[in-house]
Amino acid sequence: MQSYTTTAKILHWLIALLIIAAFTMGLVMVDIPGFTPTKLKYFSWHKWLGVTVLALAAVRLLWRHRNRPPAHPAGMPAWQLKAADYTHVLLYVLMFAVPLSGYLYTTAAGVPVVYLGLFPIPAAFEADTALKALLKPVHYWLNMGLAALVFMHVAAALKHHFVDRDDVLKRMLP
Numbered sequence: 001m002q003s004y005t006t007t008a009k010i011l012h013w014l015i016a017l018l019i020i021a022a023f024t025m026g027l028v029m030v031d032i033p034g035f036t037p038t039k040l041k042y043f044s045w046h047k048w049l050g051v052t053v054l055a056l057a058a059v060r061l062l063w064r065h066r067n068r069p070p071a072h073p074a075g076m077p078a079w080q081l082k083a084a085d086y087t088h089v090l091l092y093v094l095m096f097a098v099p100l101s102g103y104l105y106t107t108a109a110g111v112p113v114v115y116l117g118l119f120p121i122p123a124a125f126e127a128d129t130a131l132k133a134l135l136k137p138v139h140y141w142l143n144m145g146l147a148a149l150v151f152m153h154v155a156a157a158l159k160h161h162f163v164d165r166d167d168v169l170k171r172m173l174p
Contacts, residue, residue, distance in 0.1 A: 001167045002070035011060040012172055015053060015095065016150075022049035023147060044117065047106065050099035051115050057095035073166045087153055094146040101139040108132035 004012070029042035072081055103121070106113055110127030114120045125131075160168035 001170060003171045004069060005063075005067050007063055008060070008067060008069070009172055009174060011056060011063060013174075015056050015060060018049050018053050018056070019095075019146070019150065022046055022053060023143060025049065026143065044114075047102065047113050048116055050102045051113065051121070053095060054099040054103075057092065057099075060095075061092060070171050073160075073164075073168060084156070087149060087156070090149055091146075091153065094142060094149060098139070098142045098146050101135060101142050105132065105135035105139045108135050 025042055025046045029039055029046060032039040032042065072084065076084075103113060104124060107123045107125060108128045108131040112120060112123065157169045157172075160166050161170070
């Protein structure tokens, strides 16, 4: 069985966990009423997770460029090959688009991003209420798209493992 590299596996699972954490935190934090210290803390953590996902996604993309993934299983139908390839491209696009849209939304809101409370990330532009109103649903729907795509990705991996009984899932397991 041809497997992914150890680095690719670590980046895959670390980014997956961080995306799940950021998504969950995003859902929780927006439901906290008012303007509380807990809500502010969750917003900061959510931003830190987003910045980390963005950085790790860049590392992962560079790694994948230099270390080709294993070939698809022989005999896989053409439509599944295309679906797998398009899904992976979209996952990469969204791993960048979601945190970038969050950063732009935060910038438009006039709220600074200070990574881990230590490293200020410069604002891309001045606060802009009209842009903030536009970017809020963009960030939300990109997140929902990413969640749906992750669900499809997991479902496909489980289908390969339990129905097709091939090595697609095993290639990415530690």
